[in-house]
Amino acid sequence: MAVTRKQISIAIASFLLVSLALLVASNHSGVSRHIITTTSFNNASISRPTTSSITTTSASDAPNVCSKARLNPHHVQAPLDPDIGALTSFWPELKTALVDHGTDLPTINRPHFQSSRPTLEAIRARTDLLTPEEALLVRKRHAAFVADIPAYPSNTFGGRGIVMLAGGHYSEYAATALGVLRESGSTLPVEVWRRDEREEKHEWCDEIEAEGMACRRLSDYLDTDILAIQDGKEMKIFTMLFSNFEEIVFIDADNMALQPPELLFDSMEYRETGAVLWPDFRRYDNVDWLDYIVGLAPDRSEALWEQTTAESGQIVWDKQRHWKALLLATYYNYYGPDLYYTLLNCGYAGWGDKDTFPLALRALEEPFFTVPHAPESAWVSERVDDRRVGMLQMAPPSISPSSRGKDAAHEGQGDGEAASAFFLHATTIKWSHRDFLCLECLPIWYTDAPSDPFFSRYESVGDELYGRLHGNLPIMDDGALGQYYMPADNNGSARAAATGAVEVRIWRAMEFAACRSRAWRHARACDVGRRYMQATFGFTFASGSAGVEEEVDWIPGMEAEACLIDPS
Structure with missing residues (x-):
């Protein structure tokens, strides 16, 4: 058979392409890659640019792991797909009880926001929000619901894990917080909840599965239209309720764990009570009918006004031991926007779900532990006592700060034990890479108007952080962070390193x-x-494919295979 000139040309081209491919493969088989090993950094896996930590390994012998250092080094398995039918088996009975014991409850309008705590006279005047007859009715409905609480569904929940409510803009904060969580060294599986498909970010759920996390839609478990949905305040309780886990650490999407949350399950305080809560900054300003309504007082009572409210950015809860209290807190939240939230709060900071958890535990006289250390403020750098980044919540006393650096310990309040920071709840400055760094980013959420531009803090000249970002200045002040938190391997060096440790973790997650x-x-x-x-901060990069052993002095593009190396 005759061979045409065209066939000869194709054969020659094919031979050249195959030869070139073989040559490239041969060259790459001998290329060394930087594998950045990790060192202990307060139980976290964080890369260190030390001489011993950078080794050359043949690409054929080991994968390039340095650009994926945070991706599940402990091989945490993502939670399995839930049996929604089993997890919601109690819901029809609970929903019936909620409706039957609340249809004729009085309605109280949400109070106007107040910028400062009201006076004692103003708090006392709130008695008039309920007449004695209305207070008696609410008390009777409350008692009837308690008597009707469904039994704990055996063989339904199991295991320990973290529950986080995200969705919409809060998914951006969760993307940071979940990164910091894994940087803390946590090996707990995580459920990330959203209200429904409108609040989902494309590909994100598939991506976080590799980190031992799974997404959940609340709309798969109940009709979310029955909720008034006040900024997500009513949804938190339902994520805890329907979570597959029996023992839960609930963490807000804007809350960053500085220590592994599984330590909380092993704490003496949790083992003895099954529920651990944290204090907020302020005292109660509830309507004085509250303790009467829940059966703790025979008449109006001002006893709560000298006590500190709770802060629900983190909650540790054993569902089996505190099932009745969880369902009673569900009752408070179900009727929260129209009644219970305003009975608990006069409109100053904290109107919402947060104080429904201790209220339910107190009403049922179930044991719980409140961390005795008051929260501390984390401040914007150079704006101490003026602009808060968020609150530092401390570890329970039985979690010794000695292993976190004794020099950082501060005398706590209540029991004389040293306090160490466990969470940084970003209540004021939210850490989102889009909000901090975007240039000409498009709106991505269904709540955004497509025609409205999105301006990040880096773009908005009038934003309070614009000058710090453009001036290459740290965001957080090192005062409280350095006082209450230091990494275990700090060896007594400057307290400023503690701030660097926290902010370094946050920026790693945002990068x-x-x-x-x-x-x-x-x-x-x-x-x-x-x-x-x-x-x-002095972050550097190492090439993920070049054969050189030293770090390289460039800023890699997004598509480059590069290792992020922490400041020394």
């Missing part, structure tokens, strides 16, 4: 989202973030 996450990454945000991190 991951901006540069490496399939769901979140954005080239311009990645470039802005990496340049800021290098100039501000």
Whole structure:
């Protein structure tokens, strides 16, 4: 058979392409890659740019793991797909009880927000929000619901894990908080909840599965339209209720764990009570009918006014031991926006679900532990006592701070024990890579108007952090952080290193989202973030494919295979 000139040309081209491919493969088989090993950093896996930590390994012998250092080094398995039918088996009976014992409850309008705590006279005047007859009716309905609480559904829940309510803009904060969670060294599985499909970020759920996490839709468990949905305040209780886990650490999406949350399950306080709560900054300003309504007082009572309210950015809860209290808290939240939230709060900071948890535990006289250390403020740098980043919540006393650095310990309140920070709840400054770093990002949530531009803090000249971001200055002041938190391997060095430890973790998580996450990454945000991190903290990069052993002095683009290395 005759061979045409065209066939000869195709054969020659094919031979050249195959030869070239073999040559490239041969060259790459001998290329060494940087594998950044991890060292203990307060039980976290964080890369260190030490001489011993950088080794050269043949690419054929080991994968390049340095650009995925935070991705599940402990091989945590994601929670399995739930049996929703089993998990909601109690819901028809509970919903009936909720409706039957609340249809004729009085309604109280939400109070106007107040910028400062009201006077004692103003708090006392709130008695008039309920007449004695209305208070008696609410008391009777409350007692009837308690008598009607469904029994604990045996063989339904199991195991320990973290529950986080995200969705919409809060998914951006969760992307940071979940990164910091894994940086803390936590090996707990995580459920990330959203209200429904409208609050989902494309590809994110598939992505976090590799980190031992799973997404859940609350709308798969109940009709969320029955809820008034006041800024998500009523949804928290339902994520705890329907979670597959029996023992839960609930964490807000804007709350960052500085120590592994599983330590809380092993604490003496949790083992003895099955429920651990944390205090808020302020005292109660509830309507004085409250203790009467829940059966703790024979008449109006002002006893709560000298006590500190709770803060629900983190809650540790054993559902089996405190099932009745969880369902009673569900009752308070079900009728929260129209009644119980305002009975608990006069409109100052904290109107919502947060105090429904201790109220339910107290009403049923179930044991619980409140951490005796008051929260401390984390401040914006150079704006101490003026602009709060968020609150530091302390570890329970039985979790010794000695292993976290004794020099950082501070005398706590209540029991004389040393306090160490366990959570940084970003109540004021929210840590989102989009909000901090985006340049010309498009709106992505269904609540955003498509025609409205999105301006990040880096773009908005009038934003309070604009100058710090453009001036390559740290966001957080080192005062409280350095006083209450230090990494275990700090060896008594400057307290400022403690702040660096926390903010370094946060920026690692935001760099991951901006540069490496399939769901979140954005080239311009990645470039802005990496340049800021290098100039501000001294982050460096190592090539993920080059055969050199030293670090390289460049800012890699989003598509580059590069290792992020912490400041020394």
